[in-house]
Amino acid sequence: MSETTVKKAPVWFWVVAVLALLWNLLGLLAFGGTIMILNSADVMAALPPEQQAIYADYPGWALAAFAVAVFGGLLGSIFLLMKSGLARILFIISLVALLVSDYYTFAVARMQEVSGSGTFIMPALVLLITLFLIWLSGKAARDFK
Structure with a gap:
């Protein structure tokens, strides 16, 4: 028989949780930037023609997936931060939406052909951080009071 001991959350947890919040606020800024591009002819005109074509054809389902991933x-x-088990569910939903959004970016829009192979770096980092946050949120709900 295994007992799980619930203990006070350590300082490292709070540091990581606050960094996770800041990280996801940056995601909100990225989403806002996409909305700005899609809704401003001046901003769109400042992009290279290849990127303009991608944003001109940006489907609603991909934008919705991006929104769900970010929010x-x-x-x-x-x-x-509340050590709620709901965090894990929200991070899993975010992960699924992220994968849908990345499917559009790389399989449909083929952004890497326009922006180069460096295009993969940020999405890979986002994916790794999301997976880590899924693990951490499960640990927090289970192990910390």
């Missing part, structure tokens, strides 16, 4: 991550971070 799911942001809400997940807030619930992580």
